[in-house]
Amino acid sequence: MKVGLVSPYDFATAGGVNDHVRHLAVQLQKAGHETRIFAPSSRSDVGFEAARFYRIGTPIAVPANDSVARITLSFHLANQVDAIVADEKFDVLHFHEPLMPALPMTMLRMSNTANVGTFHAFARSNIGYYYGRPLLKPYLGHLDRAIAVSEPARDFVNRYFPHFAMRVIPNGIDLNVYRPGLAPIRHLRDENVNILFVGRLEKRKGLGDLLRAYRVLNERVPETRLIIVGDGPQRGRVESYVQRHRLNNVILAGFVPDRVKPRYYSSADIFCAPATGAESFGIVLLEAMASRLPVVATEVPGYMSVLEPGKDSVTVPPKNWRELAASLVILARDAELRHRLADYGLNKVRRYSWERVAADVIEVYQQARKAHAAQPARELEVSGVHHAV
Amino acid sequence: MGEWTWRAFKVVQSFVARLPRPWAYALAVAASRIAWWFSPLARPRLEYNLTIACPELADDPKELRRISRLNFRNHAKAYADLMQLPRARVEAMRPRLKVQGWEHLEQARTIGKGVLVVSCHMGSYEEVAAIWSATLAPVSFFAEELEPRALFEWYRDTRARLGISVLTLDHGGIRKVLEALREQEMVITAIDRDITGTGHMMPFFGKPAPIPLGPAAIALRTGTPLFPVCVYRLPDDTYMAEGTALVIAESTGDGRADQERTTGLLLRRLEQFIQAHPEQWHVPHRIWEGGP
Numbered sequence: 001m002k003v004g005l006v007s008p009y010d011f012a013t014a015g016g017v018n019d020h021v022r023h024l025a026v027q028l029q030k031a032g033h034e035t036r037i038f039a040p041s042s043r044s045d046v047g048f049e050a051a052r053f054y055r056i057g058t059p060i061a062v063p064a065n066d067s068v069a070r071i072t073l074s075f076h077l078a079n080q081v082d083a084i085v086a087d088e089k090f091d092v093l094h095f096h097e098p099l100m101p102a103l104p105m106t107m108l109r110m111s112n113t114a115n116v117g118t119f120h121a122f123a124r125s126n127i128g129y130y131y132g133r134p135l136l137k138p139y140l141g142h143l144d145r146a147i148a149v150s151e152p153a154r155d156f157v158n159r160y161f162p163h164f165a166m167r168v169i170p171n172g173i174d175l176n177v178y179r180p181g182l183a184p185i186r187h188l189r190d191e192n193v194n195i196l197f198v199g200r201l202e203k204r205k206g207l208g209d210l211l212r213a214y215r216v217l218n219e220r221v222p223e224t225r226l227i228i229v230g231d232g233p234q235r236g237r238v239e240s241y242v243q244r245h246r247l248n249n250v251i252l253a254g255f256v257p258d259r260v261k262p263r264y265y266s267s268a269d270i271f272c273a274p275a276t277g278a279e280s281f282g283i284v285l286l287e288a289m290a291s292r293l294p295v296v297a298t299e300v301p302g303y304m305s306v307l308e309p310g311k312d313s314v315t316v317p318p319k320n321w322r323e324l325a326a327s328l329v330i331l332a333r334d335a336e337l338r339h340r341l342a343d344y345g346l347n348k349v350r351r352y353s354w355e356r357v358a359a360d361v362i363e364v365y366q367q368a369r370k371a372h373a374a375q376p377a378r379e380l381e382v383s384g385v386h387h388a389v
Numbered sequence: 390m391g392e393w394t395w396r397a398f399k400v401v402q403s404f405v406a407r408l409p410r411p412w413a414y415a416l417a418v419a420a421s422r423i424a425w426w427f428s429p430l431a432r433p434r435l436e437y438n439l440t441i442a443c444p445e446l447a448d449d450p451k452e453l454r455r456i457s458r459l460n461f462r463n464h465a466k467a468y469a470d471l472m473q474l475p476r477a478r479v480e481a482m483r484p485r486l487k488v489q490g491w492e493h494l495e496q497a498r499t500i501g502k503g504v505l506v507v508s509c510h511m512g513s514y515e516e517v518a519a520i521w522s523a524t525l526a527p528v529s530f531f532a533e534e535l536e537p538r539a540l541f542e543w544y545r546d547t548r549a550r551l552g553i554s555v556l557t558l559d560h561g562g563i564r565k566v567l568e569a570l571r572e573q574e575m576v577i578t579a580i581d582r583d584i585t586g587t588g589h590m591m592p593f594f595g596k597p598a599p600i601p602l603g604p605a606a607i608a609l610r611t612g613t614p615l616f617p618v619c620v621y622r623l624p625d626d627t628y629m630a631e632g633t634a635l636v637i638a639e640s641t642g643d644g645r646a647d648q649e650r651t652t653g654l655l656l657r658r659l660e661q662f663i664q665a666h667p668e669q670w671h672v673p674h675r676i677w678e679g680g681p
Contacts, residue, residue: 047480183527183574186554186565187545251542253550254475259523260552 001091001365002034006107008100010059010070011039011048014258016283017096017120020149020171024094025051027172027358036088038081040072040103056080056103069100077106085110092116092365098143099129099136108142114372116364118147119166122156122280122302129160140164144368144375147361152301153280167364170306171283172357173349177262178290180346184267192225192249193332196268196293198261198284199275201232206274206298206318208234211241211250213274213325218248221332225249229256229264265291269338270331273297276318282306285313286352289345294338296327312345395540405472413469414626421465425458431673433681435460438672441594441680442663459668463622467671470513474547479523482516487623490632497614497635498525503570505613507604507636509581509659511669512620517630518577519551529554529569531562531578531603533585558585563603570613577618578604580652581659582674591649593656594663598676605651608638617655619662621669633658 007021018039025035029050037048040057057072057080081103085093090113095104098117108115117140129136140146146166148154154166188194195214199205207228214226226247228238231254242250256264265271271288273295279302286306288295295313297303298320309315314331316323331338405413425432436457440447446456488494497504504526508514514530522528530548534557535541545555554569556562556576566576580601581593588599608615615636621629636658638651663670675681 045480183569183572184554185549185552186529186569187549187556188554189565190561251546253546256550257479257552259479260550263527263552 001362001369002036002088003028003365004036004038004085004088004090004093005051006093006095006104007037007039008069008071008097008102008104009039011037011041011053011055012043012045013070014255016171016281019283020118020120021096022048022050023172023174023354024358024361027354028362031358031362033362036090038084038103038107040070040074042070054084071100071102073102077103078110081107082110089113092368094118094361094365095143096120098146099139105139108139111142114144114365114368115142116145116147116361116368117143118149118169119153119157120149120280122150122152123278126156126160129157133160137161144371145364147364150281150302150305152305155301156280167360169357169360169364170352171281171286172354173283173286173290173352175290175350175353178265178287179262180266180292182262182266182291185263188225188227188251188264188267192223193221193270194225194227194268195270195272195328195332196227196229196264196288197272197274198229198264198287199273200230201228201234201238203234204276204278205230205232206276207238208241209276209298209319209321209324210272210274211238211245211247212321213328214250215245215247216322216325217328217332220329222248224328224332225251227251227253227264227268229253229261231255262287262291265293268293270328271295272324272328273303274318274321274324275300275303279303286349289342289349292342292346294331294341295345296324296331298324308344308348312341312348314341392537392539395537398540399543402472402475405469406474406476408473410469410473410626413473414466417465417469418462421461422458424465425461428673430681432457432461434675435671435673437680438674438676439667439670441596441677442660442670443667446667456668460671463669464671466622466626467513471515471547474515474551477519477551479519479551483520485627486516486520486630487627488630488632490618490634493616493632493635494525497616498573500612500614501573502611502613503573504575504616505570505604505608506575506577506616506618507655507659508577508579508618508620509663509670510579510672511662511666512622513628514577514620515548515551515553516628517618517620518548518553521575522552525575527552527554527569527572527574529556529566529574529576531556531558531566531576533558558603563607566607567611570607570611580604580655581663581670582672582676589649589652591652591656593676594660596677600652600656602648602652605638605648605655606644608636608651609640609644609647612638615651615655617658617662619659619666621666631662633661 028035035051038054040059041055057074059070092114095117148166271293282303298318299315307313314327446453518528556565583599590597591600618632
């Protein structure tokens with residue numbers, strides 16, 4: 001099969017959807033399928049060789065879902081896309097966040113091949129979906145099959161578009177990259193119990209709660225260290241909180257390249273994910289479990305679709321730093337409990353391997369192709385390139 | 390470095406980190422000129438060390454001044470590299486590194502006991518270490534603990550995000566070095582300065598100087614090959630990592646004599662590196678008795 005993967009987000013910057021696209025591209029190539037990627041990019045060199053990359057549009061930062069989405073809003077995409085799609089003759093076009101402007105929506109309208117959409121996002125509400133329903137619904141009609149990465153992500157779409165069928169296929173994890181026994185960052189392996197946070201430093205990730213909890217933890221169990229991997233708009237506030245409260249043993253690692261990140265997991269004893277909501281899945285939880293780490297996380301729907309509290313994790317209500325602190329204290333003091341949770345998680349995470357996830361996605365592609373073939377020839381809504389913009 | 394110097398360093402670092410590389414170098418070169426003119430101790434010490442390493446410079450003050458000015462300039466550029474490290478990407482660094490003597494490194498790795506890379510204070514080691522850590526095996530620096538603590542932590546955390554561990558010259562650090570070598574990793578250290586004050590008097594450029602015997606002692610204990618390497622800057626601001634044949638520490642039963650002999654072999658290689666690139670060997674410290 002020849003598959004085109006379409007991402008709405010700046011492919012030069014890290015993010016859950018783009019990581020998903022990259023891994024899926026690698027797995028599809030491994031399975032013998034030709035793959036191309038379409039995405040906007042702020043750099044010409046996106047550092048990805050596994051599949052041919054088409055840079056479509058220049059991204060701009062748009063506030064979305066308590067975060068910042070770097071997407072293209074260009075009205076001149078259609079000219080570029082039309083020529084490429086006609087030339088490549090795809091068997092399947094796979095749209096990630098198909099209702100995200102402008103690239104996926106433009107391509108979806110222009111496509112006359114089998115279309116698959118994957119919905120990644122979860123939020124408490126979406127004003128765009130709410131008011132844009134009449135406008136967006138026809139786009140869903142162009143999808144032959146749809147996937148959601150978790151049940152919360154599926155429920156979120158169904159809240160605005162009831163009865164729209166989606167199959168849940170979770171995000172995957174590369175078990176060759178994240179595995180126990182990797183070389184740690186050696187100076188981080190000492191008598192301290194290392195608590196690891198990985199994520200963008202923004203409000204919804206709940207780092208403020210973790211810092212408050214760590215303050216309590218460090219008073220009760222002084223041999224602890226908090227390692228914060230990631231960068232973002234809250235960095236200044238995090239630094240000033242650490243200084244103001246004279247927190248010991250806090251490491252702000254900043255942005256860590258993907259190839260080094262697994263070694264930070266390997267240097268940790270506990271993984272903490274204190275998000276306050278708006279998480280559709282939580283790939284970091286899989287990375288932690290694959291690295292044989294016990295997880296302390298908040299009970300947000302996306303995380304709860306992955307975690308089994310008491311078996312692989314300890315969970316606490318979101319925005320409750322006192323309970324977060326209590327859970328961290330218990331785990332920091334109880335190595336046996338840490339090992340038990342970590343072993344269960346390691347065993348469980350195999351079901352999320354990219355090989356399995358990609359096999360499920362390929363099955364959906366085949367269903368989409370059958371469904372597309374069974375339909376009468378779709379009349380293109382775009383008779384000329386300029387009508388599309 | 391005091392607390393206020395550290396804070397000033399952090400302000401300058403944040404600024405330099407955001408500059409394009411050529412601008413950062415331009416700033417570094419300007420700073421190096423000021424430092425060369427006004428440093429009360431660094432320049433006399435450096436020039437004294439250079440005349441020991443390259444005796445012909447003692448009779449040619451003009452050439453000595455030129456080499457010393459270039460030395461400050463190269464060192465300032467290395468500082469600019471260091472300041473840009475928190476935003477550096479290995480992919481961008483990779484085209485800037487050339488390697489000579491790769492076959493020796495391959496040979497060392499086939500022995501399967503890790504690699505102890507022994508060097509001197511020359512060039513930007515972070516670039517080499519980050520690239521080797523990404524492509525070959527995890528790399529650790531075996532280095533001094535800087536003052537103040539905040540500077541050392543910044544130094545350590547900045548390297549960690551490139552996959553480089555920083556191990557201190559103490560018992561805990563040595564234990565971790567042994568662990569790293571057991572797991573076939575690479576450890577980089579320099580022996581041209583006695584930082585801990587526990588060095589053994591050895592002839593260095595023909596004159597007795599305190600030199601650490603630690604790397605030789607570790608190699609004798611673990612069988613790890615010693616790989617003498619120097620990293621220097623090329624005129625186009627790329628780097629050359631030049632390695633020479635491995636030094637294999639052999640035990641004769643007399644521990645101290647074995648350490649001295651092995652360290653002597655390493656020093657001879659380092660002397661060749663330094664004599665070939667005196668403008669890059671930045672050691673404005675007291676190495677030999679009788680210096681300023």
